[in-house]
Each structure stands twice: as C-alpha cells, then as structure tokens.
Amino acid sequence: MAELELDSITKVFHDGDEEIVAVDDVSLTIEDGEFLVVVGPSGCGKSTTLRMVAGLESITSGAIRLGDDVINDVKSQDRDIAMVFQSYALYPHMTVQENMSFGLEESTGLSDDEIGARVEETASTMGIGDLLERRPDELSGGQQQRVALGRSIVRDPEVFLMDEPLSNLDAKLRAQMRTELQRLQEELDVTTMYVTHDQTEAMTMGDRIAILNEGELQQISSPLECYHAPANRFVADFIGEPGMNFFDVDREGDELVSELFTYPLSDWMVDDLGDTSELVFGIRPEDVSLVDVASAEHDFEAVVEVVEPMGDENTVHLHFAGHPDSSIVASVGGLQNVSQGEELAAHIPEEAIHLFDRQTGKVLHNRRLDSEEAVDATL
Amino acid sequence: MTKPDLKDDSNDERSKGTADGGRLPRLRKRFDYHRLGLYAVLLGIVAFYLAPIEAGLVTSLKTRTGVIETLPMSPPIYGEFSTASWIAAFDTLSRGLLNSALYAVPATVISAFIGSVAAYGLTQANWKRRYKATFLALFVAGIFIPYQAVLVPVTRFWSNYAQIEGLLTPLWLLGVDRDYTDLVELMITSIAYGIPICTILFRSYYKNMNIEMIEAARLDGASLRRIYRRIVLPLSTPMFAVVLIYQFTQIWNDLLFALVLIQSTSSDAAPAVLILSGLGVSQEGMNFSLQMAGALITALPTIAVYVMFSEEFSEGLAT
Incomplete structure (x- = not known):
C-alpha cells in the first residue's frame, strides 16, 4: 500500500496534425488508503488519467509516483496495480477460479496451493465461493461484477483503479454494490482511484472527489465541500441534482x-x-x-x-x-x-x-x- | 389414450380453418405456389452442383466399355459395374496421398500459426500505428500476388539461391530419398504464400476481441507472450478452424507450385495432385473411369477436414 501522486501530468493525443489535450497539467495526491473519486462529464479526461496511472496510456509530460518511485516508464504488468473495468473484462474461456488465479500466477511466485487458498478466501468474502467452477457467460451481471472485483482484490495490489465499474448494473444492484465497495475498500485499506460520471457515486463513496472538466482539474476536496463550497461555476453546476x-x-x-x-x-x-x-x-x-x-x-x-x-x-x-x-x-x-x-x-x-x-x-x-x-x- | 387426442387436434384445426373464413385458404394457395417455385429453383441448383460429382462417381464405377457405351450420368448397368478403377487409382495415388499429407499438414498448421502470431502483433501489441499500417499493407499486397507471376522467381530462388539439399543431410542418412528436397521446398513455399491471407483472417478476428480483457491481463502481470499463450490463443479456436480448413484445401489442391517445384510425376516425392494430373492418360486413350476414381480419392481428405472442423468453422464464420 502506498501513496499515489500525480505530478502535473499531461496527455496530448495527435490526430493527424491536430493536437488534442486530453489531460492538462493535473496534479493530485491520493493518500495511502484513501478512496478518491474522479468525476466529470464524458470526455473530460478522467478515464485517460486513470489509464495513465495503469500504464495503458503513455504520459506526455509530468510524473506519476507510487510511494517514492516514479513509475512513468514501468510497464503495466510490473506496476502492481489492479484495475476493474467497465466491461468487467473477464477471461471468457476460464472459470471464475482461473480468472482469479491468473493474476497471481502471472505476477507472483506463489505455489498452486497458496494461490488456491487465497482465491478461495477472497471468493468467500466476495460471496462468490460457490461460483468458482462456472464460466463468466454462466454468471449474471452482478456476479460478473463481483468476480471482476475479486480478481483485483485477490492480488492484494498497491493501488486499485476502477473505471466506472458499476455503470452496467441496474439501479438497485448499483446502490447495493456502492455500499459494498465502500465497505470493502475500508476493510482492505488500499489506495483507490475510482472514475465515474455518476455524481451520486462521487458524493457517497469517496473520501475526496476530484472534478475534471476538459482535461483540467477543477477542484479536489471532500464531497460536502465540493457541494457547499464549489471552487468555480463548473463544479457548482456539476455537483447537485437538480x-x-x-x-x-x-x-x-x-x-x-x-x-x-x-x-x-x-x-x-x-x-x-x-x-x-x-x-x-x-x-x-x-x-x-x-x-x-x-x-x-x-x-x-x-x-x-x-x-x-x-x-x-x-x-x-x-x-x-x-x-x-x-x-x-x-x-x-x-x-x-x-x-x-x-x-x-x-x-x-x-x-x-x-x-x-x-x-x-x-x-x-x-x-x-x-x-x-x-x-x-x-x- | 392417443386416439381421442388426435381426434381433438383435427377437430381444432378444422374449426380454426372455418373460423378464419375465406381469406386464409386463398392466401395459403398463393403461399404454396411461392414455396413450390422456391423448392424447384433450389432443387435445380442442387442438381446443377451435384451433377458433375454424380457423373464422376458413376463413371468411376464403370468398366471401360461401360464408360464408352453409356451416358456419363447414367448409373452402371449390370455387367459393367466394376471397382477396379478405384483399386487401381488408390494403388497409384497412395504414395502421392502420403506425400501430400507430409507437406500439406505441416504447411497448413505452420502458416496458420504464423498468421495468428502476426495478426496478434498487428492488433493487440503496443507499437506505433504508422508501422502497423505499413506491415498491414504488405500483408494485404501479399494476398493479391498472382501465383503465375512468381513461378519463375520461386524456381530460381530454390535452384540458385537457397539450395537446401545439404541442410537436410540427416534425412538422407536416415534413408529418405533425396527427391524429398523438392517436397520441403514446396512446403516452405506454401507456408510463405499462405501467411498473408492467414494474417488478415486472424486480424479481423483479433480486432473484435475485447481490448479491456487484454489490458486486464497486462495489469494482471502477464507479458505480451503470455497473453498470447493464455488468452488470445485459446480464444482463437473458431478462427483456427476457418483458417485450417481454408489453408488445407488451398495447399492440398494447389497444382501450380507442385508442377514447378517437383521434378516429375514419377518422382518419389510427387504429391497426389501431380500424380492425378497424369493419371489415366495413355496411348490407348483416356481412362475416364480411372481419372474419376483418382479425383474422388484425392478430394476425400479435404472433405474429411471440413467434417472434422465443421462446428468450429461455422462459429468462426459467424464472428
């Protein structure tokens, strides 16, 4: 577990001769064990920011630090970061058990027995212990979601990244998973960066929220402070319904x-x-x-x-x-x-x-x- | 128990028919004509495609006089039925069938595998899109190179620049005939010319793969090679079926490269198609019966491959 620091990171995409600035000089620090929600309208650069932390997107300028180390040039597979995707991204040809073991097999030197034990333990805390032999296409959306979460938890990573993980669930299940995720995060005490466009998720889940618009960080503070003391008109408009x-x-x-x-x-x-x-x-x-x-x-x-x-x-x-x-x-x-x-x-x-x-x-x-x-x- | 049920059903149907009034029977009549026409056309198409095969099959089962005295499509009449052509054709072709399998099977598997790896590199691997586009253009161009245009370069390449007979010395020491150099050359040539189409087929399949899944595997700590081995390859089975069937048929049936690379029909290493091309030709005239039997025997392995992979094949085509 460690502190994650984004130091004035910028991402520029090139589309022919055109330059598109997706993320513009964003600096923020996520404390060890903190749950930070990054929120903003679609196209604001929140997912790009997350993908840069994951190493799936190169960084145009700036630095990302995990603990004391700059991880700009560390490959995704060596970052010790787990990510939950919007589409869950489960491996369709593997059982739940294999899906959850995959990361441990690839990134650690644990023996098969140890891996099996850890997978079983995590699966039972996630309430998917009896699904271990099933394949993803035999699971409901909510169960797939749990497997996706379980797959990242079992690795016990330094940082969790979550890219709109609840947006494919129906409203009721989403509310339930929201609470559960919060509880889990608190229990595991892992530094978490959570991207969403849903302001209810932002307000209710995060220790702090970071609001992005057009690639620029608008405000980063506690949910209530964003609500009652917005830094600018955009934040005031974005947070709150109606x-x-x-x-x-x-x-x-x-x-x-x-x-x-x-x-x-x-x-x-x-x-x-x-x-x-x-x-x-x-x-x-x-x-x-x-x-x-x-x-x-x-x-x-x-x-x-x-x-x-x-x-x-x-x-x-x-x-x-x-x-x-x-x-x-x-x-x-x-x-x-x-x-x-x-x-x-x-x-x-x-x-x-x-x-x-x-x-x-x-x-x-x-x-x-x-x-x-x-x-x-x-x- | 069943009888009253049946009666009830027929009663129901009749009452339905009358309840619907006069409109339904008229509609049904027109519908029937439509159906009739459709079936007639379909049957016509089936007959059109099956006629040559049927003619080949019945001809192969006739004696020489039977072939001369009856119509090609009529079945053999009593006294002129004979399986001699099949036995003779199999005797002549068996060496060729073995040779064909010896080069077509490895060539198919290797070109499909290389195509799959290349397509993986062109889609999921992380490198500059500009370079990817260049390579893609080369692969596409490779598909459109006509075989006729490369016949001379290929023969010159093998005879002048890449003399591999020496490299295969261990084989000769084991007692393999030196003619098999040609077969190795034929195999390598088939692999090379099969790679572009295999790559493009796999590429379209990999492009539709869930990118987030590959990214999840990267974050799970898997390297590029491990992701191919554990995620991409197992998920490619349907496409492998398509590519294997297609490539096997292509390579097995290809006569052009065999003609220029294998020294003669009588060579120890002659593949089936090459022997088939000279089968039944003699000074007394053509032995159609023998030719037909030979053609059917040569076609059997490709049909067998279709049957073997048919389920995966249709799944692969659907994606």
Missing part, C-alpha cells in the same frame, strides 16, 4: 441587478466581491423556499410552471412574474402543496447564495453555513 440555478447579474453598489430581479446585498457580502461587477448569481434549489406573498426584500414574485412530485420532496419549476422565458427551480418539502399556474413568491436567502466571476467562472463568495463548527465537522 442543478444550481444561475443568473447573470451586474453589481451596482450594494445591489445585484439583472433583468429579472434586483437583489440587495448586506455589507458583509459586499466585502467578498472586491471590485468585480460582472457576476453570476447561484442558488441551490433546496435553498429556495416558496411563500405566499413577497413580503421581504429577498422575496420575488414567481409563477409555477411544472411540479415534479418525488414523494419526499417536490421539484418546482417556476418563472419570475412578468418574465415567462426565465426559469428557476425550487425543491420544497413533499407535503407542501403547490399547483401549476399558482402565483407565489420565491424566497432566496442571502446566506445561501453563491457568486461567481462571470469572466473566469471562479467563485467569489460561497454560501454561509449555519455554524462554522458544523462545517468543520462535515468537511
């Missing part, structure tokens, strides 16, 4: 002005903004509350367009009164009665707003959390 509401606003003195609304700011807020005046205003749907009448300065008249009842909560799509093209989404309690066409007011509390620089996308102000201690505890 996504954050954004409005372009201009700052005029101590007011934020857009064509939809005018939002007065308190003094403590103004200090954060410096002299940037072109801003993006952000508010998460669950921070918007719906009241009958606009009675305070942060209440805005709105009309309900669509209500999506989810049971525990309602996702309400509204537009600002007088601006039928505008749109704002609010999540309210499942018991609050809201109906289509209803005219009411959206309350946007000042503590909950995020403000971003419109040019750079960088965050200028993040929401306040009720108590700083609570934040520290959760982060």
Whole structure:
C-alpha cells in the first residue's frame, strides 16, 4: 500500500496534425488508503488519467509516483496495480477460479496451493465461493461484477483503479454494490482511484472527489465541500441534482441587478466581491423556499410552471412574474402543496447564495453555513 | 389414450380453418405456389452442383466399355459395374496421398500459426500505428500476388539461391530419398504464400476481441507472450478452424507450385495432385473411369477436414 501522486501530468493525443489535450497539467495526491473519486462529464479526461496511472496510456509530460518511485516508464504488468473495468473484462474461456488465479500466477511466485487458498478466501468474502467452477457467460451481471472485483482484490495490489465499474448494473444492484465497495475498500485499506460520471457515486463513496472538466482539474476536496463550497461555476453546476440555478447579474453598489430581479446585498457580502461587477448569481434549489406573498426584500414574485412530485420532496419549476422565458427551480418539502399556474413568491436567502466571476467562472463568495463548527465537522 | 387426442387436434384445426373464413385458404394457395417455385429453383441448383460429382462417381464405377457405351450420368448397368478403377487409382495415388499429407499438414498448421502470431502483433501489441499500417499493407499486397507471376522467381530462388539439399543431410542418412528436397521446398513455399491471407483472417478476428480483457491481463502481470499463450490463443479456436480448413484445401489442391517445384510425376516425392494430373492418360486413350476414381480419392481428405472442423468453422464464420 502506498501513496499515489500525480505530478502535473499531461496527455496530448495527435490526430493527424491536430493536437488534442486530453489531460492538462493535473496534479493530485491520493493518500495511502484513501478512496478518491474522479468525476466529470464524458470526455473530460478522467478515464485517460486513470489509464495513465495503469500504464495503458503513455504520459506526455509530468510524473506519476507510487510511494517514492516514479513509475512513468514501468510497464503495466510490473506496476502492481489492479484495475476493474467497465466491461468487467473477464477471461471468457476460464472459470471464475482461473480468472482469479491468473493474476497471481502471472505476477507472483506463489505455489498452486497458496494461490488456491487465497482465491478461495477472497471468493468467500466476495460471496462468490460457490461460483468458482462456472464460466463468466454462466454468471449474471452482478456476479460478473463481483468476480471482476475479486480478481483485483485477490492480488492484494498497491493501488486499485476502477473505471466506472458499476455503470452496467441496474439501479438497485448499483446502490447495493456502492455500499459494498465502500465497505470493502475500508476493510482492505488500499489506495483507490475510482472514475465515474455518476455524481451520486462521487458524493457517497469517496473520501475526496476530484472534478475534471476538459482535461483540467477543477477542484479536489471532500464531497460536502465540493457541494457547499464549489471552487468555480463548473463544479457548482456539476455537483447537485437538480442543478444550481444561475443568473447573470451586474453589481451596482450594494445591489445585484439583472433583468429579472434586483437583489440587495448586506455589507458583509459586499466585502467578498472586491471590485468585480460582472457576476453570476447561484442558488441551490433546496435553498429556495416558496411563500405566499413577497413580503421581504429577498422575496420575488414567481409563477409555477411544472411540479415534479418525488414523494419526499417536490421539484418546482417556476418563472419570475412578468418574465415567462426565465426559469428557476425550487425543491420544497413533499407535503407542501403547490399547483401549476399558482402565483407565489420565491424566497432566496442571502446566506445561501453563491457568486461567481462571470469572466473566469471562479467563485467569489460561497454560501454561509449555519455554524462554522458544523462545517468543520462535515468537511 | 392417443386416439381421442388426435381426434381433438383435427377437430381444432378444422374449426380454426372455418373460423378464419375465406381469406386464409386463398392466401395459403398463393403461399404454396411461392414455396413450390422456391423448392424447384433450389432443387435445380442442387442438381446443377451435384451433377458433375454424380457423373464422376458413376463413371468411376464403370468398366471401360461401360464408360464408352453409356451416358456419363447414367448409373452402371449390370455387367459393367466394376471397382477396379478405384483399386487401381488408390494403388497409384497412395504414395502421392502420403506425400501430400507430409507437406500439406505441416504447411497448413505452420502458416496458420504464423498468421495468428502476426495478426496478434498487428492488433493487440503496443507499437506505433504508422508501422502497423505499413506491415498491414504488405500483408494485404501479399494476398493479391498472382501465383503465375512468381513461378519463375520461386524456381530460381530454390535452384540458385537457397539450395537446401545439404541442410537436410540427416534425412538422407536416415534413408529418405533425396527427391524429398523438392517436397520441403514446396512446403516452405506454401507456408510463405499462405501467411498473408492467414494474417488478415486472424486480424479481423483479433480486432473484435475485447481490448479491456487484454489490458486486464497486462495489469494482471502477464507479458505480451503470455497473453498470447493464455488468452488470445485459446480464444482463437473458431478462427483456427476457418483458417485450417481454408489453408488445407488451398495447399492440398494447389497444382501450380507442385508442377514447378517437383521434378516429375514419377518422382518419389510427387504429391497426389501431380500424380492425378497424369493419371489415366495413355496411348490407348483416356481412362475416364480411372481419372474419376483418382479425383474422388484425392478430394476425400479435404472433405474429411471440413467434417472434422465443421462446428468450429461455422462459429468462426459467424464472428
């Protein structure tokens, strides 16, 4: 087990004369035993990053360190890294037993008896002990998934790499495997790098998450910090479902002005903004509350367009009164009665707003959390 | 117990027929004509393809007068049936059949194996795509070289540049006839000219292999050679069936290289096709019966190979 460090690694693909930068100067460190989730939209370079760590893709520049050794030029087969693939990539002509023994036979000098014992032990912890004699095509998707995991666990590698391992499972099984994977990782305490495009997996599984976009690292921190204190507009938009509401606003003195609304700011807020005046205003749907009448300065008249009842909560799509093209989404309690066409007011509390620089996308102000201690505890 | 059941079934069918009204019988009639036409055409095609084989078979079972006095396709009439041609053909050809097997079997296996390894290198191995493309182009070009164009270069190559008779001295010491030098030359030539098509066939198969599986094996610590040995080769069985059948038929039936590389029909090392080409030709005229028997005997091994690998063959073609 060891610490994995990516030191400003870059990957450039050549397509004819065109250069495509898939991964752009990404630096991050995964502590020994840490579970890091790398998340981002498709094509953001997350899989390429993982494949560079695995040695399946060459590194254009930068260094990858495992423990104290630079492993840039170490062949995949000598890296002592195990990877779980999206397609499971089991060997179809081998039984589960043979699939799991393969890595031990190729990479260690263990005797057949020792290999057999280790395979059996791992198989029983994975709950696939009675499948050892079967071939992959006789297994269900969930069982294949377990075999793929078991195959990498049995080798007891320095690092686990997982490339969207749960995306071929149905929703229920995925939720179950998510928990199980977390439990396993905690038990084995192996440094793990987990790539996904699914933000639920990112939020729930990782010790920390790294968010990539267009090959660049946007933010790396704990899931809750990414949620409550995004480093930029991309992170704020990417994390959270339904996504954050954004409005372009201009700052005029101590007011934020857009064509939809005018939002007065308190003094403590103004200090954060410096002299940037072109801003993006952000508010998460669950921070918007719906009241009958606009009675305070942060209440805005709105009309309900669509209500999506989810049971525990309602996702309400509204537009600002007088601006039928505008749109704002609010999540309210499942018991609050809201109906289509209803005219009411959206309350946007000042503590909950995020403000971003419109040019750079960088965050200028993040929401306040009720108590700083609570934040520290959760982060 | 079965009788009432049967009766019930027929009742059911009749009631169905009446319930459907007048439309169904009309449709069924047109359908029948369609079927009839289809079967007629299919039968015609079968007859067209089988006629020469049938003619060959019946001719081979006739006496010489039988061949002259009856139509080629009519079966032998009483008194003119004879298996003498088969016995004679087998006597003459047995040496050739053995020689053919001696070079065709190794040539098939070796060219298929080399093709498989080359295709593995062209697809799964990790090297520059530019070089891969160059090699691929060479292999493709190799398929399209007409044999006629290389006949002279090949004979000159073996007679002037690569005299291997000396290298095979151990064989001669064991009492093998020196004529077999030609057979070794024929084998090597067949292997060389078989490699391109084998490579291309395997390449298309390997290109569709799950790349993640190969990568998983690499991360499991297996080297390029071990991955071929333990993953790729075992998974290639269906394609090996296709390639082995194809190559064996090609090499076994090839007359052109045999003609230029083997000194004469009477050579100890003459393969079956070469002996067959002179079979039944004499000053008294052609012995068709003997020729037909010889042709069928020579064709038997290729049919046997098809039958042996038929299951894997169809699986390989499907992928």
